[in-house]
Amino acid sequence: MDLFVNAIVAGILLGAFYAAVSVGLAITFGQLDIVNIAHPAFVIVGSYIAWILNSRLGWDPVLVGILAAPAFFLVGALIYRIYYAAFERTGQESLSGLAFFFGVMFIIEVVLILVYGVDYRLVSASYLGKNIDLGFVGLPLRLVVPFVVASAMTAAVWLFLSRTFTGRAILAVAQDRLALQLMGADPVRIKQFAFGLAIATTSVAGSLLIMIGPVEPSLGRVYIGRAFAIVVLGGMGSIPGMVIAALLIGVVESFVSSFAGPSWAPAVAFGALLITLAVRPSGLFGRA
Amino acid sequence: MSAPILKVSGVSKRFGGFTALDGIELELGASERLGLIGPNGSGKTTLINCISGALTNDAGSIVFEGQDITRLPPHRRAALGVARSFQIPKPFRSMTVLENLRVPLEYAARGRTERRRIDADALEVLELIGLKNRAHDSSAGLTQVDMRKLELARALAAKPKLLVSDEAMAGLSSSEVDEILEILLALNGRGVAVIMIEHIMRAVMGFAQRLVVLDAGRKIADGTPQDIIRNPDVERAYLGE
Amino acid sequence: MFRNRGDVVFWIVLGAVLLAGFGVTQTIANEYYYTAIYAILQATIMAVAWNILGGFTGYVNFGSAAFFAIGAYTAVALDKWLGLPMPFLIAASAAVCGLMGLGVGYLTLRLKGVYFAIATLAMAIVLETLINNWDYVGAAKGVYILTPEKVPFFSSYIQLLFMVMLALTLGSIAISRYLNASRIGRGLAAIRDDEVAAECAGVPTLRLKLISTTLMGAMMGVAGAPYPFFVTFVDPISAFNLFVAVNSIAMPMIGGTAHWIGPVIGALLVGGAQEVITVTVSSELNVLIVGIMLVLFITLAPQGIVGLVQKWMKRRKR
Numbered sequence: 001m002d003l004f005v006n007a008i009v010a011g012i013l014l015g016a017f018y019a020a021v022s023v024g025l026a027i028t029f030g031q032l033d034i035v036n037i038a039h040p041a042f043v044i045v046g047s048y049i050a051w052i053l054n055s056r057l058g059w060d061p062v063l064v065g066i067l068a069a070p071a072f073f074l075v076g077a078l079i080y081r082i083y084y085a086a087f088e089r090t091g092q093e094s095l096s097g098l099a100f101f102f103g104v105m106f107i108i109e110v111v112l113i114l115v116y117g118v119d120y121r122l123v124s125a126s127y128l129g130k131n132i133d134l135g136f137v138g139l140p141l142r143l144v145v146p147f148v149v150a151s152a153m154t155a156a157v158w159l160f161l162s163r164t165f166t167g168r169a170i171l172a173v174a175q176d177r178l179a180l181q182l183m184g185a186d187p188v189r190i191k192q193f194a195f196g197l198a199i200a201t202t203s204v205a206g207s208l209l210i211m212i213g214p215v216e217p218s219l220g221r222v223y224i225g226r227a228f229a230i231v232v233l234g235g236m237g238s239i240p241g242m243v244i245a246a247l248l249i250g251v252v253e254s255f256v257s258s259f260a261g262p263s264w265a266p267a268v269a270f271g272a273l274l275i276t277l278a279v280r281p282s283g284l285f286g287r288a
Numbered sequence: 289m290s291a292p293i294l295k296v297s298g299v300s301k302r303f304g305g306f307t308a309l310d311g312i313e314l315e316l317g318a319s320e321r322l323g324l325i326g327p328n329g330s331g332k333t334t335l336i337n338c339i340s341g342a343l344t345n346d347a348g349s350i351v352f353e354g355q356d357i358t359r360l361p362p363h364r365r366a367a368l369g370v371a372r373s374f375q376i377p378k379p380f381r382s383m384t385v386l387e388n389l390r391v392p393l394e395y396a397a398r399g400r401t402e403r404r405r406i407d408a409d410a411l412e413v414l415e416l417i418g419l420k421n422r423a424h425d426s427s428a429g430l431t432q433v434d435m436r437k438l439e440l441a442r443a444l445a446a447k448p449k450l451l452v453s454d455e456a457m458a459g460l461s462s463s464e465v466d467e468i469l470e471i472l473l474a475l476n477g478r479g480v481a482v483i484m485i486e487h488i489m490r491a492v493m494g495f496a497q498r499l500v501v502l503d504a505g506r507k508i509a510d511g512t513p514q515d516i517i518r519n520p521d522v523e524r525a526y527l528g529e
Numbered sequence: 530m531f532r533n534r535g536d537v538v539f540w541i542v543l544g545a546v547l548l549a550g551f552g553v554t555q556t557i558a559n560e561y562y563y564t565a566i567y568a569i570l571q572a573t574i575m576a577v578a579w580n581i582l583g584g585f586t587g588y589v590n591f592g593s594a595a596f597f598a599i600g601a602y603t604a605v606a607l608d609k610w611l612g613l614p615m616p617f618l619i620a621a622s623a624a625v626c627g628l629m630g631l632g633v634g635y636l637t638l639r640l641k642g643v644y645f646a647i648a649t650l651a652m653a654i655v656l657e658t659l660i661n662n663w664d665y666v667g668a669a670k671g672v673y674i675l676t677p678e679k680v681p682f683f684s685s686y687i688q689l690l691f692m693v694m695l696a697l698t699l700g701s702i703a704i705s706r707y708l709n710a711s712r713i714g715r716g717l718a719a720i721r722d723d724e725v726a727a728e729c730a731g732v733p734t735l736r737l738k739l740i741s742t743t744l745m746g747a748m749m750g751v752a753g754a755p756y757p758f759f760v761t762f763v764d765p766i767s768a769f770n771l772f773v774a775v776n777s778i779a780m781p782m783i784g785g786t787a788h789w790i791g792p793v794i795g796a797l798l799v800g801g802a803q804e805v806i807t808v809t810v811s812s813e814l815n816v817l818i819v820g821i822m823l824v825l826f827i828t829l830a831p832q833g834i835v836g837l838v839q840k841w842m843k844r845r846k847r
Contacts, residue, residue, distance in 0.1 A: 095588075098643065103823040106820040225650065277637050362728040363728050363731045363733045366731035382718055391719045391731075395716060445730075446730060
C-alpha cells in the first residue's frame with residue numbers, strides 16, 4: 001500500500017515536471033506546427049548551464065534556469081528565423097525542416113559530449129537532500145522543488161497565452177492567418193516570438209531536470225518520446241490537456257518503474273504515443 | 289436527357305456543428321455541360337470534393353455509371369473515369385510537363401492504355417491543350433495560365449468520362465479565359481461530361497447547358513441559364529435580401 | 530533488365546565492381562581495409578534504403594537505427610536458436626524488418642506525415658527497451674557471436690563478409706535504380722510532390738507508401754543482418770546507435786534525394802571521409818562534422834550534390 005501511494009505521489013511530482021518539459025513543445029508543435037524534435041536537446045543544454053554555474057560558482061540551479069531563459073529566447077528566435085527563411089517560406093518544411101531539427105539535436109548532443117564527455121553530471125544545493133515527511137509518505141525536496149517551479153512556469157505560460165494580446169495572437173496564428181492580419185500582427189514575428197518563448201522554457205526545464213537526477217548528453221532522446229507523446233495525447237497545443245497528459249504519463253511511468261523495473265519506464269511514453277497515433281490521433285481531449 | 293452518368297442523392301456533409309451540404313440531389317447526363325454556381329461558402333467545393341472522393345459524405349449516395357462510389361477512395365474513382373482539376377494548381381513539381389501526364393496515364397487510365405503508347409498519348413493530350421511546346425520543361429516554372437492548362441491536361445490524361453473543373457479560370461485575363469473555355473468545349477466535344485465551378489459569369493453562361501445554384505449547403509435552383517437569371521431565389525442569394 | 534543503353538552500362542559497372550571486389554580479396558590481406566570498406570558499404574545500404582522512403586516518397590524515417598538493430602538481433606536470435614546459415618539470416622531479417630516497416634506505416638501513414646516521423650523515433654526507443662530486457666539475446670549486457678575460423682575461397686572470414694556486403698549493396702542500388710525509373714517510382718514521386726493530386730490522378734497513395742516503407746525496412750534489415758558477425762559482439766547501445774540514424778539521413782541529403790545515385794554518392798563521400806577522419810583525427814569530431822554537414826546541406830543546398838551538379842551542367846549548356 002505504501003508503495004502504491006508512493007508511486008502515485010512520485011508520478012504526480014514527475015508529471016508536473018514533464019509538463020514543464022512539454023509546454024514549449026505544445027507551443028511549437030501544437031500551435032505553430034513546427035516539429036522541433038531538438039526541443040529536448042535544448043532542455044539538456046539548460047541542464048548543463050545549470051551544472052556549470054552551480055559547480056563553479058555555487059549558484060542555485062533554479063535561479064540559473066530563470067536567468068538563462070532570455071538567452072535561450074534569443075537563440076530560439078534566431079533558429080526560427082533560419083527555419084523560416086530556409087524551409088517554411090519555400091514550403092520545404094515537411095522533409096527538410098524535420099531533418100534540420102534532427103541535425104540540430106544531433107549537433108547539440110555531440111558538442112556536449114566533445115566538451116564535457118559522457119559522464120553523468122549533478123547539481124548541489126542545500127535543500128536537495130532533504131525530505132518533507134507527511135507521515136504516510138516522504139517527499140524528497142529534489143522532486144518537490146521541481147514540482148513547484150514546473151507548475152508555476154506552466155501556469156505562467158498558460159496565463160500568458162490565454163490572457164495577453166501577444167498570447168492570443170500566438171493561438172490565432174495556428175488557426176486563422178487572416179484574422180491575425182486583421183489584428184495588425186505580422187505572423188512571422190508572432191511565430192518568432194512564440195518559438196523564442198518555447199525555447200526559453202527549456203532553460204528552466206533543464207535546470208529542473210538536473211535537480212531530479214543526474215544528466216548526460218544523450219538523455220534528451222528519451223524525452224523526445226515523452227514530450228511528443230504528452231503533446232499529442234493532450235490534444236496538440238491545448239495547455240490544460242497537455243498538463244493532464246503529462247500527469248498521466250508521469251503516474252503510469254512511476255507505476256511501471258515500481259512494479260516492473262525502471263528499465264521498462266522509457267517504453268511507457270513511446271508506447272502511449274504509438275497507441276495514441278494508431279487509435280486516437282486527436283488526443284485524449286481533441287475532437288475525434 | 290440520356291441515362292445519367294452521375295447521380296447524387298441526398299448528400300449531406302457536416303464539419304463539426306457546421307452543415308456544409310444538406311441533402312443535395314443532382315443528376316448529370318453523359319456529355320452534359322453543367323455549371324455549378326453559388327456565393328462563397330455555399331458548398332460548391334465541398335460537393336465536388338465529395339464527388340471526387342477527397343471528402344466522404346455523411347449521408348446520401350453518389351452513383352457513377354450505375355456503380356455506387358460513395359465509399360471508394362479518390363484513386364478508384366479516378367480509374368472509373370472521374371477526374372478533377374484543382375483551383376490552386378497542384379503540379380508534380382519535380383517532373384516535366386510530359387512526366388506529369390504519365391502519372392494519370394499509368395495509373396488512372398491503366399488498362400485503357402498500352403504501356404508503350406503512354407508518351408504518344410501524353411503528347412496528344414498536350415497538343416489538344418496547347419502545351420506541346422512545353423512538354424519537356426519543368427512544371428514548376430510554368431506561367432499561371434500554363435499551370436491551369438497543365439491541371440486540365442492531367443485531368444484529361446486520366447481518360448475521364450466526367451471532368452470536374454474547379455475555378456480553372458480565376459485570375460486569368462479575358463483572352464486566357466477564352467483559351468480555357470475553348471479547351472473545355474473541345475473536351476466536351478469528345479463526349480466528356482463537365483461540371484464547371486466558376487465565378488466568372490460570362491464564362492459559365494456561355495459554357496453551361498444547365499446551371500445548378502447552391503446556397504448555404506442547399507440546392508436552390510436547377511435549370512437553363514436563362515431560367516436561372518430570372519429566378520428570384522438566386523437573385524436573393526447573390527444580392528442579399 | 531536492359532531497357533536502354535544506360536541499363537547496359539549500369540550492369541556492366543555493377544559486374545565490374547563485384548569482380549574487382551573479388552580480385553581485391555585474392556590480393557590484399559590487411560584486414561583493416563575490409564573493415565573500413567565494410568562500414569562504408571553498410572552505410573550505403575542504409576542510405577539507399579532511407580532514400581526510398583525519404584527521397585522518393587517524401588516521408589522522414591528517424592528510426593533507421595531501430596530497423597538496423599532489429600535486423601542484427603533477428604540474425605543473432607536465429608543464429609543462436611537454429612544456427613541457420615547466413616543467406617537465411619539475411620532473408621529472415623529482411624522479412625522481420627519489412628513487416629516492421631509495414632506495421633508502423635499502416636498505423637501512422639493515414640495521418641499527417643510528421644506523425645510517421647515521430648512514430649519511428651518512438652519505435653526506436655520502445656524496441657531498444659525490449660532488447661534491453663530480452664535475456665535470450667544478452668539484454669543490456671550484449672552478446673558474443675562465434676564466427677568460423679576458416680571459410681572456403683577466402684583467406685579470412687572478414688573477406689567473406691566483405692563480399693556478402695558488396696553483393697547486398699550492389700543489389701540494393703539496383704533495386705533503388707529500377708524503382709526510381711519505374712511506374713511505381715513515378716507514383717512515389719507524385720506522392721512526394723503532391724499527395725492529393727496524386728490520389729486524384731489515380732495513384733493508390735496508401736498502398737504505394739506501404740510498399741515504400743516495407744521495402745525500406747527490409748533493406749535496412751538486410752544491412753543489419755551481417756553486422757553481428759562483423760563486430761562479433763552486439764549490445765543495444767551499439768546496435769541502436771543514433772549515429773546510424775543520422776548517417777542514413779545525412780548521406781542521401783548530402784548526395785541528393787531525388788535521384789537514385791544521390792545516396793550512393795553521399796554514402797561513398799561521407800563514409801569515405803569518416804574513415805579518414807576517424808583514423809587521422811578522432812571519431813567524435815567525425816560525428817560532429819556529419820551533423821554540421823547535414824544541417825548546412827539542408828539549409829543551403831537542399832537538392833544535394835546531384836542537384837548542384839545538375840544546376841552547374843545546365844548553366845554550362847547555355
